[in-house]
Amino acid sequence: MFDEIDIHILEILQEKARIPNAEVARQVGMAPSAVLERIRKLEERGIIEGYEVRLNPACFHQGLSAFVQVESDGAATAQALAEVPSVQEVHQVVGPDGFLVKLRTADHTTLARILGEIRALEGVRSIRTQVVLETVKETRRVDLTEHNGNGRH
Amino acid sequence: MFDEIDIHILEILQEKARIPNAEVARQVGMAPSAVLERIRKLEERGIIEGYEVRLNPACFHQGLSAFVQVESDGAATAQALAEVPSVQEVHQVVGPDGFLVKLRTADHTTLARILGEIRALEGVRSIRTQVVLETVKETRRVDLTEHNGNGRH
DNA sequence: TGCAAAAATGAATAAAATTCGTCCAGAAAG
DNA sequence: CTTTCTGGACGAATTTTATTCATTTTTGCA
Numbered sequence A, B: 001m002f003d004e005i006d007i008h009i010l011e012i013l014q015e016k017a018r019i020p021n022a023e024v025a026r027q028v029g030m031a032p033s034a035v036l037e038r039i040r041k042l043e044e045r046g047i048i049e050g051y052e053v054r055l056n057p058a059c060f061h062q063g064l065s066a067f068v069q070v071e072s073d074g075a076a077t078a079q080a081l082a083e084v085p086s087v088q089e090v091h092q093v094v095g096p097d098g099f100l101v102k103l104r105t106a107d108h109t110t111l112a113r114i115l116g117e118i119r120a121l122e123g124v125r126s127i128r129t130q131v132v133l134e135t136v137k138e139t140r141r142v143d144l145t146e147h148n149g150n151g152r153h
Numbered sequence C: 001t002g003c004a005a006a007a008a009t010g011a012a013t014a015a016a017a018t019t020c021g022t023c024c025a026g027a028a029a030g
Numbered sequence D: 001c002t003t004t005c006t007g008g009a010c011g012a013a014t015t016t017t018a019t020t021c022a023t024t025t026t027t028g029c030a
Helices: A004-015 A021-028 A032-044 A076-083 A108-119 B004-015 B021-028 B032-044 B076-083 B108-119
Strands: A048-055 A064-072 A087-093 A098-105 A124-138 B048-055 B064-072 B087-093 B098-105 B124-138
Touching: A004 A021, A004 A032, A004 A048, A004 B048, A021 A032, A032 A048, A048 B004, A064 A076, A064 A108, A064 B087, A076 A087, A076 A098, A076 B124, A087 B064, A098 A108, A098 B124, A108 A124, A124 B076, A124 B098, B004 B021, B004 B032, B004 B048, B021 B032, B032 B048, B064 B076, B064 B108, B076 B087, B076 B098, B098 B108, B108 B124
Parallel strands: none
Antiparallel strands: A048 B048, A064 A098, A064 A124, A087 A098, A087 B124, A124 B087, B064 B098, B064 B124, B087 B098
16 A cells, blocks of 8 residues: 555654655655655555644633543543544443543633533433543554555555 | 633634635624634644544444552552553553543454453552443533633743 | 556646735834 | 834845646556
8 A cells, every 4th residue: 555655754744744745755865746645645544644734722711621530421421522622532431321422612611511411411420530640651643663664455 | 811702713623623714704793814813823822723624433443441459569660551452541540559541442352352451450459440331421621601701921 | 577557757837835124003102 | 392212014136935737657456
């Protein structure tokens, strides 16, 4: 599905996505047009899903994170959870009808309100909340180092 | 710290970060040079932390997610957890010396191995694992809609 | 080996990034 | 009430990129 040059390109983009294509070409030692072609194909194949800006949450009154274990009747709840503002992630986990929800709010007051909303959702039996004191690591990077050379998919 | 034009710019970049600056300028109805200036200042102030490519984890043998509750002696463990490959997030949570770890692996076999590694870390008393069956929502976007107009910080 | 498909190249052109002198509006100072 | 100062925004000029495409090179495979 991709070779070591693609991996190299992806590493560069993973480091700094808003970089000119010509600069990527320089770093991988290829013509800009060839690199452009490769990137386009990576996008077409869905290997690259998109490009995003990483914002500092604290600058937008979103400094408080929490995880909520939601025990619920069924999968219908997932959609409702996903639509709650401040909810960033909803994962269905193996076990007793559980969802794990990650959310971001401004402060404890807002958190309390959001938790109230979640508890009131149709089908929610109980919730257990874990407030984040400090985030030690938070990345979404994919480890590409082990993909050098092979790359079948 | 930023005004409604900055918000507009950030919304555009949040949607699609690898977009030409000239196009952003068009959308906000300003000169490209002015938009460039604003984006640079947002970067300098740390409001924009960076730009990243979003890759499809399934294409890189990272299709299985799990959350691990780690009960540990102290904060020293956090760093060790953060350094484990596959660990994407480490959060210190309020409660009995707990860390919440999010990780990504290829399959159950690899997961089992990683869990073994974590259990063996210095200071780790016990772990509880929740395997993700399905991820319903997963975003890192900041909700900018309520920041229109004010923007003090 | 040799063919066909895929990928890379390099040149040409259109578009974008970047720089910078100028201008304007609001704030602060006189 | 004017003057001065300051921060943005503008837009022209220049450098750099993006993009296209015809041509060449490489690759996979019969």
